[in-house]
Amino acid sequence: MPVGVKICGLTEAEGFDACVTHGADWVGFVFFDRSPRFVTPEQAAVLSRRTVGGPERVGLFVEPDDASIESTLRHVPLDILQIYATDERARHIRQRFGLPVWLSRPVATRADLPLSCPVERILVEPRPPNNATRPGGNAQRLDWSLLKNWQPPFDWMLAGGLNVDTVADAIRTTAAPAVDVSSGVEKAPGIKDPEAIARFIAHAHSATAR
Numbered sequence: 001m002p003v004g005v006k007i008c009g010l011t012e013a014e015g016f017d018a019c020v021t022h023g024a025d026w027v028g029f030v031f032f033d034r035s036p037r038f039v040t041p042e043q044a045a046v047l048s049r050r051t052v053g054g055p056e057r058v059g060l061f062v063e064p065d066d067a068s069i070e071s072t073l074r075h076v077p078l079d080i081l082q083i084y085a086t087d088e089r090a091r092h093i094r095q096r097f098g099l100p101v102w103l104s105r106p107v108a109t110r111a112d113l114p115l116s117c118p119v120e121r122i123l124v125e126p127r128p129p130n131n132a133t134r135p136g137g138n139a140q141r142l143d144w145s146l147l148k149n150w151q152p153p154f155d156w157m158l159a160g161g162l163n164v165d166t167v168a169d170a171i172r173t174t175a176a177p178a179v180d181v182s183s184g185v186e187k188a189p190g191i192k193d194p195e196a197i198a199r200f201i202a203h204a205h206s207a208t209a210r
């Protein structure tokens with residue numbers, strides 16, 4: 001089965017269309033207003049309507065309250081909620097909205113690797129630097145060797161600092177079933193590079209896990 005690919009932080013039509021054309025499995029909309037990739041629910045809806053079907057739409061929320069998710073969903077239909085929050089909040093959100101939930105897990109040492117998944121999928125990401133203004137999307141690479149022989153019995157995804165040149169190696173080293181990228185396929189903060197999106201997806205699909 002080919003590795004799943006999520007392109008996160010779409011803000012404009014060219015990038016969104018490249019994800020559709022080149023077969024991304026998921027596109028992410030960042031509803032966190034301190035991000036260079038922030039979009040309003042209305043902007044996400046306009047992008048999302050550019051095609052029927054295509055990649056699943058993932059909405060990214062940082063410690064959201066129920067009201068902000070609810071009002072976002074009123075504007076843009078999302079297939080998946082990606083959450084930066086506690087396990088308890090993630091379970092609640094899954095129950096409350098009836099949508100699959102993906103939960104981010106910051107990893108700095110092997111001891112940080114989760115043993116179980118309270119929702120549909122875990123995103124394994126590097127722990128952000130102390131001075132970071134956001135919990136993800138920092139172009140910071142995880143030490144892939146931490147994941148060697150880690151074979152969790154749940155769905156997960158590798159994120160953090162991936163790019164066209166490193167994604168195949170990352171998949172071979174970690175056996176990640178899916179990968180997530182944002183900064184690595186941008187030509188400027190928040191603006192995706194369609195050519196890089198095409199190459200990233202091709203390289204990910206060509207990689208054979210160990």
Ligand SMILES: O=C(O)c1ccccc1NCC(=O)[C@H](O)[C@H](O)COP(=O)(O)O
Pocket residue numbers: 008009028030032035036037060062084125134135136137138139140159160161162180181182183184
């Ligand atoms: O992208 C953001 O600005 C962002 C803000 C707040 C929380 C998470 C955010 N991004 C998460 C991601 O896009 C993914 O984890 C991504 O694949 C990793 O980002 P990058 O290292 O930039 O590829």
